[in-house]
Amino acid sequence: MSDAIPPKPRPEPSDDTRPYWEGVAAHRLLLQRCADCGRVRHYPRPLCDACHSFAVEWIEASGRASVHSWTVAHHPFHPAFKAELPYTLVTADLPEGVRMLARLRGMGPEALRVGLPLRIGFEDNGEGLTLPVFRPAD
Structure with missing residues (x-):
């Protein structure tokens, strides 16, 4: 193996x-x-x-969001993500009337609360893929 x-x-x-x-x-x-x-x-x-x-x-989209819910992943859904554990996934409400799921960056899960303002950011993974992320609002 x-x-x-x-x-x-x-x-x-x-x-x-x-x-x-x-x-x-x-x-x-x-x-x-x-x-x-x-x-x-x-x-x-x-x-x-x-x-x-x-x-x-x-x-x-406006780039704004607010926390709807979150989870901290302690088990990888795919083996390639094992080295990144734990990580926080946030479901956020966008003012456009939809919800979006993305990883949290720039703060720990202990600071999250429902309604907390966030902003949408972007991360280039170095492998030719860019993904949206949530960051604390300025």
């Missing part, structure tokens, strides 16, 4: 998610909005859950 750590899983952009990932790579959080009824949605998907339209447009 090998002790080699497998590579981290990577997102595979589809036609529906490509604008999101291109935005994140440019350090911009883009959200889908239904071009028919105006409902904002996140995560990206092909169909509006409000009116069932396939028409979509992309808007840039």
